[in-house]
Amino acid sequence: MARTSQPIFNLPPVVAALSALLVFIHVLRAAVDEETDLQFLLWLAFVPARYDMSLPVRLPLPGEWAADAWTFVTYALLHGDAMHLIVNLVWFLAFGSAVAWRFGAFRFTAFFAVTAAAGALAHLLLHWGEFVPLVGASAAISGCMAAAIRFIFEAGGPLGIFCDGSSRAYSVPAAPLSEVLRNPQVLVFLGVWFVINLGFGLGTLDELVGNGTVAWEAHVGGFLAGLLLFPFFDPVRARE
Numbered sequence: 001m002a003r004t005s006q007p008i009f010n011l012p013p014v015v016a017a018l019s020a021l022l023v024f025i026h027v028l029r030a031a032v033d034e035e036t037d038l039q040f041l042l043w044l045a046f047v048p049a050r051y052d053m054s055l056p057v058r059l060p061l062p063g064e065w066a067a068d069a070w071t072f073v074t075y076a077l078l079h080g081d082a083m084h085l086i087v088n089l090v091w092f093l094a095f096g097s098a099v100a101w102r103f104g105a106f107r108f109t110a111f112f113a114v115t116a117a118a119g120a121l122a123h124l125l126l127h128w129g130e131f132v133p134l135v136g137a138s139a140a141i142s143g144c145m146a147a148a149i150r151f152i153f154e155a156g157g158p159l160g161i162f163c164d165g166s167s168r169a170y171s172v173p174a175a176p177l178s179e180v181l182r183n184p185q186v187l188v189f190l191g192v193w194f195v196i197n198l199g200f201g202l203g204t205l206d207e208l209v210g211n212g213t214v215a216w217e218a219h220v221g222g223f224l225a226g227l228l229l230f231p232f233f234d235p236v237r238a239r240e
Contacts, residue, residue: 012100014108019089022137025077026085043067044218045133046120052129076116078135087135092192099160101170102151103233111233115143115222122221137212139218143226145193150174150230153185171236177227193223 011019029037045064050061050068061067079085100108119139127134151174158169161219180186197216 010106012097012105014094015022015093015100018112019092022077022079022085022089025208026079026082029078041078041133041135044071044074044078045135046071046123047133048124048127048130050125054129056077072117072120073113075120076112076137076140080135084136088141092137092141092144093143095148095238098152099144099147101167103235107233107235111143111147111226111229112140114229115225116140118143118225119215119222120220122224123218124217126217134215134218136215136218138215139222142219143223146223146226147230147233148187149179149189150177150227151236153183160184163225174230174234175234181217182209194220 025040029040032040039062047061050071051065061072079088096108096112099111103111112195114138115137120134122139122167132220146170151157151172154172154175156169156172173182181190197214
């Protein structure tokens with residue numbers, strides 16, 4: 001039976017499952033010793049130095065060539081600390097839920113993976129050869145934000161006029177990107193989002209994350225991928 005209501009705390013099963021997986025992995029890492037946790041990082045985190053063929057010898061990282069591929073996605077399952085995880089989950093539940101209701105579980109999982117990979121690629125291009133690992137689901141969540149703005153402000157959409165609070169809000173036809181980028185609500189959202197990430201890039205907002213760093217390049221990569229690749233995952237016919 002089709003979902004006819006929009007309860008505020010009604011999460012799509014795929015978002016609930018992915019959120020639970022992120023929490024489980026973080027709790028598991030906290031429960032093991034430092035050596036075991038280091039192995040988690042070496043197997044799953046994204047390390048730009050893996051791809052630097054100019055190094056005299058290949059890094060002794062586990063997984064070898066296979067891990068070179070899967071860490072483009074698996075890094076998104078790890079988080080630096082509990083606050084990193086909590087902040088990401090808040091944004092994931094907000095924007096990921098809207099996109100998941102629209103895409104369905106399979107498309108959404110694929111979209112999550114693709115935007116995570118796009119974020120890792122952007123990070124790699126600007127941090128070539130570095131040994132500091134990249135972790136966190138922020139790139140994929142940024143992709144969800146970008147996908148959400150393609151339809152949530154449309155008439156009848158979740159945040160648009162004429163929204164009746166039903167599941168139909170997630171199936172409104174999306175406007176062409178050229179039209180979306182003329183929407184004042186979208187422009188305000190984009191302005192705030194890019195200013196915040198520019199602040200992290202320039203170091204002016206570093207105090208907000210204490211001793212940590214924000215991989216703003218990965219955020220931008222995931223966001224642009226979500227914005228541009230949205231039509232390839234969207235099951236709803238676009239508005240012409």
